[in-house]
Amino acid sequence: MVGAGAPPAGRRRPVLHRASRAGAQRHARGRCVHCQAARPVILFPEREDQAMPHDHDDHSHLDEETARVMALEKLLIDKGLVDPAALDRILETYETEIGPRNGAQVVARAWTDPAFAQALRDDATAAIHGMGFGGRQGEHLTAVFNAPETHNMVVCTLCSCYPWSVLGLPPVWYKSTPYRSRAVSEPRAVLEEFGVTLPGTTAIRVWDSTAEMRYLVIPMRPAGTDGWSAEALAPLVTRDAMIGTALIGAQR
Amino acid sequence: MNGPQDIGGRHGFGPVRPDPDEPLFHAPWERRAMALTVAAGGTGQWTIDESRFAREDRDPAEYYALSYYQLWIRGLERLLRDKGLVTAAELAEGRARDPLPEGVAALPADRVRSALMRGTPYDRDPGDSTPAFAFGQRVRARNLQPRGHVRLPGYVRGAAGRITAVHGYHVFPDTSAQGDRETAHWLYNVTFAARDLFGARAGARDEVSVDLWEPYLDAL
Numbered sequence: 001m002v003g004a005g006a007p008p009a010g011r012r013r014p015v016l017h018r019a020s021r022a023g024a025q026r027h028a029r030g031r032c033v034h035c036q037a038a039r040p041v042i043l044f045p046e047r048e049d050q051a052m053p054h055d056h057d058d059h060s061h062l063d064e065e066t067a068r069v070m071a072l073e074k075l076l077i078d079k080g081l082v083d084p085a086a087l088d089r090i091l092e093t094y095e096t097e098i099g100p101r102n103g104a105q106v107v108a109r110a111w112t113d114p115a116f117a118q119a120l121r122d123d124a125t126a127a128i129h130g131m132g133f134g135g136r137q138g139e140h141l142t143a144v145f146n147a148p149e150t151h152n153m154v155v156c157t158l159c160s161c162y163p164w165s166v167l168g169l170p171p172v173w174y175k176s177t178p179y180r181s182r183a184v185s186e187p188r189a190v191l192e193e194f195g196v197t198l199p200g201t202t203a204i205r206v207w208d209s210t211a212e213m214r215y216l217v218i219p220m221r222p223a224g225t226d227g228w229s230a231e232a233l234a235p236l237v238t239r240d241a242m243i244g245t246a247l248i249g250a251q252r
Numbered sequence: 253m254n255g256p257q258d259i260g261g262r263h264g265f266g267p268v269r270p271d272p273d274e275p276l277f278h279a280p281w282e283r284r285a286m287a288l289t290v291a292a293g294g295t296g297q298w299t300i301d302e303s304r305f306a307r308e309d310r311d312p313a314e315y316y317a318l319s320y321y322q323l324w325i326r327g328l329e330r331l332l333r334d335k336g337l338v339t340a341a342e343l344a345e346g347r348a349r350d351p352l353p354e355g356v357a358a359l360p361a362d363r364v365r366s367a368l369m370r371g372t373p374y375d376r377d378p379g380d381s382t383p384a385f386a387f388g389q390r391v392r393a394r395n396l397q398p399r400g401h402v403r404l405p406g407y408v409r410g411a412a413g414r415i416t417a418v419h420g421y422h423v424f425p426d427t428s429a430q431g432d433r434e435t436a437h438w439l440y441n442v443t444f445a446a447r448d449l450f451g452a453r454a455g456a457r458d459e460v461s462v463d464l465w466e467p468y469l470d471a472l
Contacts, residue, residue, distance in 0.1 A: 065279075065281050065322060065325075066279070066280065066281040068281075068325065069281040069284050069285050069288065069325055070281070070284070071346035072288065072325065072328070072329065072343075072346075073284055073288050074346060075338065075342060075343070075346050075347070075348055076288065076291075076292060076332075076338075078347075078348035079337070079338065079342075079348045079352055080352055080357070080358055081292060081295060081332075081337060081338075081352065081356070081358055082288065082291045082292055082358050082359075083291070083358045083359065083360050083361050085361035086287075086291045086294070086358065086359050086360065086361040086364045087284070087287040087288065087291055088287075088361070089361050089364035089365065090286075090287040090290045090291060090364055090368070091283060091286075091287050093364070093365065093368055094276070094286070095276060134369055134370075134371065135368050135369040135370060135371040136290075136367075136368050136369075136371040136372070137371070138371065139371040139372060139373045139374060140373070140374065140375065140419070140420075140422075142417070142419075142441075155260075157258070157259060157260030157261075157405055157407075158257050158258060158260075158304075158403060158405060159257060159304055159307075159308075160320070165371075168276075169276060169286070171270075171271070171274050172271070172274060172278070172320070173268050173269060173270045173271065173274075175320045176265075176268065176269070177259055177262075177265040177316070178265040178266050178267055178268045178269070179268045180259050180260070180265075181259040181260060181261065181262040181263070181265045182265070182268070184260045184261060184407065184446075184449070184450075184460050185260070185261040185407075185446075185449070185450040185453070185454065186450075186453065186454075187455075187458065188455060190268055193267050193268045193269075193270070194268070194270055203455070203457035203458055203459065204446075204455060204458045204459075205443075205458070205459045205460075205461060206446075206458070206459070206460045206461070207461050208260065208405065208460060208461070208462045208463075209463070210403045210404075210405060210462050210463045210464065211374075211403065211419070211422060211425075211439055211463035211464075211465070212300070212374040212422060212423070213419055213439070213441075213463050240270070245270070
């Protein structure tokens, strides 16, 4: 049913999201993120800006959730607990300013500046705050360095702790029960699901973020990048590589 | 609490489904839920551990049926009620009736940026306290089973590991979940052999490193 034409008119709902249509379609092939059901959903083909194209034909919790959140927002604004303009500032910050580009700059600098790499090992909090990447969910940081003999991977089995200040908001898979339950007990099988196969000689060290210490993986610098500047290297550094669920391939 | 959140090592949740083109939010209401939760937290009326406990302390069947931001919203509603900031009637009707308690104020928009950039540091002055354990020392995770909030995952309880970092003197989640922002204990990184936690199915050389506070540990 995915992308199989317009849904019945009664199901069309206004949406505000601005993610890409391509992203929406890929998302639509997976699970419903609201009910976790592995079932197809229907796109609204007439809406180019739409990222929430769910047709919950056998359940209506999405609409209930929209109503619930809208009602709560109105109530908190009316009560004076929330400044409506503050909501926009918060969204602006995490939609446009704070994201994996921050972490990529840290990694690229660590690859090109041995003194900075050492500072990261000694006190990642000071080193990363010193680059201007501080704040919420990045108050205390540890950088863990991948090497041929050790691969590092980060999880929060108890909730969804994640270094927002350098990676932004966590992806759904990081917050999902499959990743949280299995990253600690069968990391190799989890990595395979990301298309990553490590040599048998590489040990895996999984970091479970149970406290307010946040972990940033420093991936191995890819082959074929000798002499590259930090500016040229940063775009190679992916979010998943900084969580430890991806590697960065050789460059030619 | 041996609650539904403590799932490290559990079976049955299925494969991980990474989505390389995932949007930041999957519905307009998720955007609003995130912003609302952060803004309401900006009133300073609860700690991070109170907010975790409010999401986790519920029937496991309900916890697993709710999506991530659905849990955030239910946790937020519970905190607002428990703190007397919103009444059950106001939540049910969606209409403001009672004034806010004295001294409670919204985080103003012009202070959002500085608040987010400042964050909430969780380390405290240890005073005369010194860490009981040293780097490299062998320790065993206690078999604690409190009804209240705890950040000692079930899969490490009773297992032996070694101290791999002394992080500092950090706010203690068990008391922070009751609104106490000051009680702190030494926080360590403790590294376990994966096979000591998960048996033969774990890799022979793989390890799991967990951040644990001193009251969660015994010397070996």
